[in-house]
Amino acid sequence: MYITQGRKGKLGMWKYLxxxxxxxxxMALNYLAVKMLNMDTEAVxxxxxxxxGKNMLFLQLLIPFAIFLGxxxxxxxxxxxxxxxxxxxxxxxxxxxxxxxxxxxxxSFIIMSTVAAYFITPENYQLNFxxxxxxxxxxxxxxxxxxxxxxxxxxxxxxxxxxxxLAAKNKWFPLLITSVxxxxxxxxxxxxxxxxxxxxxxxxxTGLFLGIITLMDDGLELALGFHAANNLVTVLLVTADxxxxxxxxxxxxxxxxxxxxxVLMPVFIVFPxxxxxxxxxxxxxxxxxxxxxxxxxxxxxxxxx
Numbered sequence: 001m002y003i004t005q006g007r008k009g010k011l012g013m014w015k016y017l018x019x020x021x022x023x024x025x026x027m028a029l030n031y032l033a034v035k036m037l038n039m040d041t042e043a044v045x046x047x048x049x050x051x052x053g054k055n056m057l058f059l060q061l062l063i064p065f066a067i068f069l070g071x072x073x074x075x076x077x078x079x080x081x082x083x084x085x086x087x088x089x090x091x092x093x094x095x096x097x098x099x100x101x102x103x104x105x106x107x108s109f110i111i112m113s114t115v116a117a118y119f120i121t122p123e124n125y126q127l128n129f130x131x132x133x134x135x136x137x138x139x140x141x142x143x144x145x146x147x148x149x150x151x152x153x154x155x156x157x158x159x160x161x162x163x164x165x166l167a168a169k170n171k172w173f174p175l176l177i178t179s180v181x182x183x184x185x186x187x188x189x190x191x192x193x194x195x196x197x198x199x200x201x202x203x204x205x206t207g208l209f210l211g212i213i214t215l216m217d218d219g220l221e222l223a224l225g226f227h228a229a230n231n232l233v234t235v236l237l238v239t240a241d242x243x244x245x246x247x248x249x250x251x252x253x254x255x256x257x258x259x260x261x262x263v264l265m266p267v268f269i270v271f272p273x274x275x276x277x278x279x280x281x282x283x284x285x286x287x288x289x290x291x292x293x294x295x296x297x298x299x300x301x302x303x304x305x
Contacts, residue, residue: 009082182207
């Protein structure tokens with residue numbers, strides 16, 4: 001059972017507080033700064049791009065995640081004295097085939113859906129491909145996007161999932177809370193300002209999907225692969241001038257984002273299809289117990305105090 005892997009470290013409620021509280025406080029301060037100063041994030045990003053360029057801004061946005069990931073793994077290893085393996089999976093070793101399978105599945109979906117949209121509505125896309133800036137972008141993205149997405153997965157679907165699960169002695173509570181917190185983390189993104197609160201349904205829904213595949217598969221491998229593919233392929237293939245990560249991608253989406261209701265399609269159509277595919281491939285059973293069951297007393301004997 002993935003959640004009870006947290007027992008392999010030295011427990012204690014205080015140990016689970018500094019990292020998530022510190023990160024969420026940082027996100028909250030960022031959000032309050034944007035709102036209280038009535039900051040036009042789109043205009044600020046445009047000014048920064050004109051000053052230092054898209055690739056340099058992209059690099060500056062990603063570097064902190066390397067520090068965050070290093071800090072989280074250091075805390076887990078030396079404060080909790082828990083192994084990285086037990087934070088990653090309940091298997092005897094990390095199953096990289098799972099990471100690569102779901103990475104390929106998600107990457108293929110993004111590429112095919114983007115190409116289809118380009119041919120159906122070419123007026124919504126601008127060809128932006130420039131060999132040198134794209135090459136630089138590719139190097140930065142390939143090196144740092146997996147770091148960024150891994151930090152988010154290890155924090156929400158790993159560290160918090162295990163800590164909250166052992167504290168609550170059930171599985172539905174950490175699944176729900178980590179999904180909501182994952183959505184809240186994105187509240188200050190410029191696309192939320194552009195599209196409105198409806199986009200939070202997408203972010204929370206994505207967190208819920210990633211939490212479900214983590215609990216059903218007893219490990220982070222699928223969530224790590226999916227999240228990395230989603231962010232990496234997207235920043236390389238197509239971005240827009242109102243998103244948090246504006247890059248020298250192949251295409252720029254020049255369409256009017258409209259009401260934003262189209263962002264609900266992944267949550268209610270695409271993600272369920274992915275769940276069906278993954279459940280068939282990995283033969284998942286016992287959905288009710290894996291998602292809503294209790295942490296058995298004999299399993300959670302080392303209580304968080």
